[in-house]
Amino acid sequence: MVRIRGWMGVSALLLSMGIAQAADPVRVGSKIDTEGSLLGNVILQVLEKHGVKTVNKIQLGTTQVVRGAITAGELDIYPEYTGNGAFFFNDEKDSAWKNAAEGYEKVKKLDAEKNHLVWLTPAPANNTWTIAVRKDLAEKNQLNSLADLSAWLKKGGTFKLAASAEFIERSDALPAFEKAYGFDLKQDQLLSLAGGDTAVTISAAAQQTSGVNAAMAYGTDGPVAALGLQTLSDPKGVQPIYAPTPVIRESVLKAYPQIAEWLKPVFSALDEKTLQQLNARIAVDGQDASSVATEWLQQKKLLFASGLWCSGALILLLITDQVRQLTRHRLAQLLLNLQVWLLPLLLLFSGQLSDLSLLKEYANRHAVFDAALSRHLTLLAGTVLPALMIALPLGVTLFRRPGWQGGVFGVLNVIQTVPSVALFGLLIAPLAGLAQHFPWLGDWGISGIGMAPALIALVLYALLPLVRSVVVGLQQVPHEVRESARGVGMSGWQQFFAVDVPLALPVWLAGLRVVVVQTLGMAVVAALIGAGGFGAIIFQGLLSSALDLVLLGVIPVIALAVVIDALFRLLISLLERKDD
Incomplete structure (x- = not known):
C-alpha cells in the first residue's frame, strides 16, 4: 500500500509540473518600457515554469518594432494593449475602442483575420495615455484635468512636456489631446526622449530636466505619485481603453494550446492598482523586473516555483517516513525507498526535466x-x-x-x-x-x-x-x-x-x-x-x-x-x- 501511494504521489508531482514538449522554443518579447518589461517577464516565467523552451526578447523596442517583429514571424508572443488596435488598423474614429469589451473583440477579430494573431484574455487594467504635471504646478494653477491645462496654456502658462517621439507623433496620442481640448504645443514646449519608457519622462518632470514640468504617463504608472506628479483626467474620453493582453501567433498557440489557459488567471489578476504597485517597485525602488514578476506570481500562487519543489520534496519525505513505519528491516526500507525515488531520478538523469x-x-x-x-x-x-x-x-x-x-x-x-x-x-x-x-x-x-x-x-x-x-x-x-x-x-x-x-x-x-x-x-x-x-x-x-x-x-x-x-x-x- 505504501509503495502504491508513493507512486501516486510522484505521479501527481510530475503531472503538476505540466511539462510541455515541443521542438521550437517560444520567442517572448515586449516593449522597451517598464511595464513592457514586467509583463514580458510574467509571460516568460509562466511558460518556463510549465516546461516550455523560450527565447528571451524582452524590451525589444518600441511599439512599431515589436509589432513589426511579430507580424514578420520573428516573435511569437508579447503583451500588447487593446486600444492600439485603432492605430494598427487606421480606425481611430470608431467608438468601439473606448469600450473595453467592444475594443477587445474588435482587435481580436481584425488581427486574427489579417495577421493570424490571437489575442488572449485581457487584464482588467486600463493603461491609457495621459499627461502628468508636477504637483506644485497643479496646486498653484488648479490643474486637475486636460481641460484645465488647455485653459491655463491659453493664458500663457509656462509648460514643457517630456514624452516619447511615439506619443508626440501618433495621431491617437498627443495630437488627439490637442485637437479635443484646443491647445497646441510648440516645439520648444516638447522634450522628446528616446524609447517609450514613462519612467524616464516622469523622472525628467520630477527633476525639472531642461525646464520640464510635465510628462507623458500611463494610467498604470507607479512612479507618478511617488515622484511628486499628478495625472490630469480626460473628461472627454479622448483615449481608447488600453487593456494589457498577451498576443500570440496562431501557429504557436496550436503547438501549445495550454498557453491560453496558463495566462488567463495571470492577466485576470492584473488590475490598475496592482500594475501601479509593481511598476513602482521597478521604476522607483530600482528592483529588477524579472524578480518583481517572480515574486508577484508566487505570491498570487500563479507560479509553481519553490512551492512545487517544496511540495514534491515533502511528498517524497512523507513516503519515506511511511516506509520506515511499514517495516523495521533496514534493508527492506532501503529497497522500498529506492523504488519510490526511482521514477523522479530516472526523469532527472534522462534529461526529461x-x-x-x-x-x-x-x-x-x-x-x-x-x-x-x-x-x-x-x-x-x-x-x-x-x-x-x-x-x-x-x-x-x-x-x-x-x-x-x-x-x-x-x-x-x-x-x-x-x-x-x-x-x-x-x-x-x-x-x-x-x-x-x-x-x-x-x-x-x-x-x-x-x-x-x-x-x-x-x-x-x-x-x-x-x-x-x-x-x-x-x-x-x-x-x-x-x-x-x-x-x-x-x-x-x-x-x-x-x-x-x-x-x-x-x-x-x-x-x-x-x-x-x-x-x-x-x-x-x-x-x-x-x-x-x-x-x-x-x-x-x-x-x-x-x-x-x-x-x-x-x-x-x-x-x-x-x-x-x-x-x-x-x-x-x-x-x-x-x-x-
Missing part, C-alpha cells in the same frame, strides 16, 4: 555548483575528522573518570547554546589578530574569515554529541562482559578494542550520524564568513530574490543529509543484528 527553471539554473551554474559541493564536503570532512580525534580520547577519559563529566559537559553545553552566527563572529577578531602577528599562520590559510573560523566553530559544535555518545556507548557495555574478558586474561587495551569498541560502536555511530547531519546544515551559515559551500549559493539567491538559486543550494544539502542519515541507520541496524 531539463527545461524546468531550476535545472536551467543548474545548467548555467554547474561549475559554481560543483565547486560549492566540493567545498561543502570539505567542510564536513574537516569538521568530523578533527572532532573524532578529540571526542574519542576525551569520551574514554570521562568514562573512566566520572567526576570530570559535570565540568566538561557543562562547558560543551554552553558552547552548544551559542548561536552559530555569533560564534563565527566571535572567532573573526582573534584569528585575524593571530594571522597579523604570526604571518606564517596566514600562509597556512588561517585568518579571520574563510575556512579556519568555520572549521573551528563546527568542530566545537560537534564535540558535545560525539563525546556524549562515546561515554553513553561505553556505559552500555554490560559489566558481566567486561568481567568475562578479564577472566580470560585480556589486558586493558585488549578488552577495550575486543569488547568495548564493538559493543559501543552502534551508539557511537548514532552520535556521529547526528553530527554529520548537523554539520551539513550549519556549514550553510558558515558562508556568511566566506567559507563557501552551498550556503554561498543560498545567500546569493536570497539577496537577489532568486528562489530557484536558493533552491539550487538548499536541495542538495537536504539530499545529502537524507542519504547520509539513511546510510548510517542501515549500518547501525546491521551492527545491532550482528551483535544479537
Whole structure:
C-alpha cells in the first residue's frame, strides 16, 4: 500500500509540473518600457515554469518594432494593449475602442483575420495615455484635468512636456489631446526622449530636466505619485481603453494550446492598482523586473516555483517516513525507498526535466555548483575528522573518570547554546589578530574569515554529541562482559578494542550520524564568513530574490543529509543484528 501511494504521489508531482514538449522554443518579447518589461517577464516565467523552451526578447523596442517583429514571424508572443488596435488598423474614429469589451473583440477579430494573431484574455487594467504635471504646478494653477491645462496654456502658462517621439507623433496620442481640448504645443514646449519608457519622462518632470514640468504617463504608472506628479483626467474620453493582453501567433498557440489557459488567471489578476504597485517597485525602488514578476506570481500562487519543489520534496519525505513505519528491516526500507525515488531520478538523469527553471539554473551554474559541493564536503570532512580525534580520547577519559563529566559537559553545553552566527563572529577578531602577528599562520590559510573560523566553530559544535555518545556507548557495555574478558586474561587495551569498541560502536555511530547531519546544515551559515559551500549559493539567491538559486543550494544539502542519515541507520541496524 505504501509503495502504491508513493507512486501516486510522484505521479501527481510530475503531472503538476505540466511539462510541455515541443521542438521550437517560444520567442517572448515586449516593449522597451517598464511595464513592457514586467509583463514580458510574467509571460516568460509562466511558460518556463510549465516546461516550455523560450527565447528571451524582452524590451525589444518600441511599439512599431515589436509589432513589426511579430507580424514578420520573428516573435511569437508579447503583451500588447487593446486600444492600439485603432492605430494598427487606421480606425481611430470608431467608438468601439473606448469600450473595453467592444475594443477587445474588435482587435481580436481584425488581427486574427489579417495577421493570424490571437489575442488572449485581457487584464482588467486600463493603461491609457495621459499627461502628468508636477504637483506644485497643479496646486498653484488648479490643474486637475486636460481641460484645465488647455485653459491655463491659453493664458500663457509656462509648460514643457517630456514624452516619447511615439506619443508626440501618433495621431491617437498627443495630437488627439490637442485637437479635443484646443491647445497646441510648440516645439520648444516638447522634450522628446528616446524609447517609450514613462519612467524616464516622469523622472525628467520630477527633476525639472531642461525646464520640464510635465510628462507623458500611463494610467498604470507607479512612479507618478511617488515622484511628486499628478495625472490630469480626460473628461472627454479622448483615449481608447488600453487593456494589457498577451498576443500570440496562431501557429504557436496550436503547438501549445495550454498557453491560453496558463495566462488567463495571470492577466485576470492584473488590475490598475496592482500594475501601479509593481511598476513602482521597478521604476522607483530600482528592483529588477524579472524578480518583481517572480515574486508577484508566487505570491498570487500563479507560479509553481519553490512551492512545487517544496511540495514534491515533502511528498517524497512523507513516503519515506511511511516506509520506515511499514517495516523495521533496514534493508527492506532501503529497497522500498529506492523504488519510490526511482521514477523522479530516472526523469532527472534522462534529461526529461531539463527545461524546468531550476535545472536551467543548474545548467548555467554547474561549475559554481560543483565547486560549492566540493567545498561543502570539505567542510564536513574537516569538521568530523578533527572532532573524532578529540571526542574519542576525551569520551574514554570521562568514562573512566566520572567526576570530570559535570565540568566538561557543562562547558560543551554552553558552547552548544551559542548561536552559530555569533560564534563565527566571535572567532573573526582573534584569528585575524593571530594571522597579523604570526604571518606564517596566514600562509597556512588561517585568518579571520574563510575556512579556519568555520572549521573551528563546527568542530566545537560537534564535540558535545560525539563525546556524549562515546561515554553513553561505553556505559552500555554490560559489566558481566567486561568481567568475562578479564577472566580470560585480556589486558586493558585488549578488552577495550575486543569488547568495548564493538559493543559501543552502534551508539557511537548514532552520535556521529547526528553530527554529520548537523554539520551539513550549519556549514550553510558558515558562508556568511566566506567559507563557501552551498550556503554561498543560498545567500546569493536570497539577496537577489532568486528562489530557484536558493533552491539550487538548499536541495542538495537536504539530499545529502537524507542519504547520509539513511546510510548510517542501515549500518547501525546491521551492527545491532550482528551483535544479537
